[in-house]
Amino acid sequence: MIGFDEALALLTSSVRCVLGTEQVPLAQAHGRVLAEPIHAAISSPRCAVSAMDGYALRNADALRGASYRIVGESFAGGELPPAVRIGECARIFTGAAMPEGTDRVVMQENCIAGGDVMKITGPFGPGWHVRDAASDFAEGDLLLQPGTLLTPRAIVTLAGADQPAALVYKKPRVAIIATGDELVPPGAARATPRSIPESVSCGVAAMAEQYGATIEARLWGNDDLLSLQRLAGRALAIANVVIVTGGASVGERDHANAMFAEQELELLFSKVAIKPGKPVWIGRSQGRWVVGLPGNPVSAMVTARLFLVPMLALLEGRRAGDVLSWLSLPLAGPVGPKLRFWPC
Numbered sequence: 001m002i003g004f005d006e007a008l009a010l011l012t013s014s015v016r017c018v019l020g021t022e023q024v025p026l027a028q029a030h031g032r033v034l035a036e037p038i039h040a041a042i043s044s045p046r047c048a049v050s051a052m053d054g055y056a057l058r059n060a061d062a063l064r065g066a067s068y069r070i071v072g073e074s075f076a077g078g079e080l081p082p083a084v085r086i087g088e089c090a091r092i093f094t095g096a097a098m099p100e101g102t103d104r105v106v107m108q109e110n111c112i113a114g115g116d117v118m119k120i121t122g123p124f125g126p127g128w129h130v131r132d133a134a135s136d137f138a139e140g141d142l143l144l145q146p147g148t149l150l151t152p153r154a155i156v157t158l159a160g161a162d163q164p165a166a167l168v169y170k171k172p173r174v175a176i177i178a179t180g181d182e183l184v185p186p187g188a189a190r191a192t193p194r195s196i197p198e199s200v201s202c203g204v205a206a207m208a209e210q211y212g213a214t215i216e217a218r219l220w221g222n223d224d225l226l227s228l229q230r231l232a233g234r235a236l237a238i239a240n241v242v243i244v245t246g247g248a249s250v251g252e253r254d255h256a257n258a259m260f261a262e263q264e265l266e267l268l269f270s271k272v273a274i275k276p277g278k279p280v281w282i283g284r285s286q287g288r289w290v291v292g293l294p295g296n297p298v299s300a301m302v303t304a305r306l307f308l309v310p311m312l313a314l315l316e317g318r319r320a321g322d323v324l325s326w327l328s329l330p331l332a333g334p335v336g337p338k339l340r341f342w343p344c
C-alpha cells in the first residue's frame with residue numbers, strides 16, 4: 001500500500017505522451033490537444049476598422065452641431081473611399097476600413113444625414129470607435145502553446161489566426177472490461193433478483209470520453225480466470241489503456257490482477273491509502289497501461305477521476321495538473337464509515 005501523493009507522483013513520472021500526432025480540420029479540433037505552437041498568419045484587425053455604424057472623419061475636426069460633406073462610403077470587405085479632408089466625412093459600417101485621413105467614427109445615432117451632408121447632432125463622447133490594426137494580435141504572434149486543450153475559445157483563436165487545421169495529439173484508445181457474475185445490463189436487473197445493474201463501465205466510459213479518449217471496446221467477463229485472461233489479451237490488442245472494473249480486492253473470485261499475469265503485468269502500484277478506492281492498481285502489460293478500478297461504483301468513479309483522468313491527460317500531451325486541482329474545504333458534517341452510493 002502506498003500513499004496518494006506517492007502514487008500520483010509515480011503515475012506522473014511514468015506516463016509519457018507517445019501516441020503520436022495527426023492533422024485535423026478545425027471542425028474536428030474541439031476537445032483535442034495541440035501538438036504545435038500556433039502563430040497568427042495575419043494581423044487582427046488587418047487594418048484600422050470602425051467599431052460602429054456611422055460616419056468617419058478627422059477627430060480634430062469633430063464638433064457637435066457642425067456639418068460635413070459625405071465623400072464616400074466604406075463597407076466591411078469593400079473598396080476604400082477617397083481620402084477624407086477637413087469638413088468632410090465618409091459613411092462607414094462596423095468592421096469597415098477607416099478611410100485615409102480619418103481617425104474617429106461618430107455613431108449614426110448622434111448624426112442626421114440628408115443628400116451628401118451629415119450634421120453631428122448629439123454628444124458623441126470620448127470613444128473614437130476605431131479598432132486599431134493588430135490590436136487583437138499581430139501577424140506572427142504566438143497565440144497558442146503546444147499542450148493547449150482546444151476549447152471553444154481556443155478554436156475561435158485558431159480560426160481568427162487564419163489557421164484552417166491543427167496538429168493535435170492522437171486520442172488514447174481505451175477498452176473497459178467489467179467483471180462480476182452478478183452484473184447485468186442496466187434495465188435487466190429488475191427481472192433477476194440477485195443481479196445488479198452494471199453501472200461502473202457506463203460512468204467510467206463517459207468520464208474517459210469527457211477527457212479525450214475513444215472507447216474501443218466495452219467487454220464483460222464472468223469471475224472466471226480463463227475467460228478473463230482471454231478478454232485481457234483481446235483488450236490489450238486494441239487499446240492503449242485497458243480498464244478493469246471489480247475483482248480488485250482479495251476475494252476468491254477477484255481476478256483483475258491475475259488475468260494479466262500471462263501478459264507480463266508489471267505493477268506500478270497496487271492499493272493506495274485512500275478511502276474510498278483503496279484497492280485501485282495500475283500496471284503495464286505488453287506496452288499498454290492497465291488500470292484496475294474497485295468494483296464499488298463510488299470507489300471506481302473516485303479512483304478513475306484521481307488516476308485514470310491524469311493518465312489520459314498525460315497520454316494526450318497535457319499535464320496532470322491541468323485536470324487535477326485541489327481546494328481544501330471544511331467538512332459540512334461528520335463523515336461516518338458508510339458512503340452513499342453516489343456522492344452529491
Ligand SMILES: Nc1nc2c(c(=O)[nH]1)N[C@H]1C(S)=C(S)[C@@H](COP(=O)(O)OP(=O)(O)OC[C@H]3O[C@@H](n4cnc5c(N)ncnc54)[C@H](O)[C@@H]3O)O[C@H]1N2
Nearest residue numbers: 178180198199200201246247248249254278294295296299
Ligand atoms: N477482506 C477484504 N475485503 C475487501 C477489501 C479489503 O481490503 N479486504 N477491500 C474492500 C474495498 S475498499 C473495496 S472498494 C471492495 C473492492 O472490491 P473489488 O474491486 O474486488 O470489487 P467487487 O468485489 O468485484 O465488487 C464490489 C462491489 O461493487 C459491485 N460492482 C462490481 N462491479 C460493478 C459494476 N461494474 N457495476 C456496478 N457495481 C459493481 C459488486 O457487486 C460489489 O457489490 O472490496 C472490499 N473488500
Ligand code: MOO
Nearest residue numbers: 276277278296299
Ligand atoms: O474504499 Mo472501498 O474503495 O471502500 O469502497
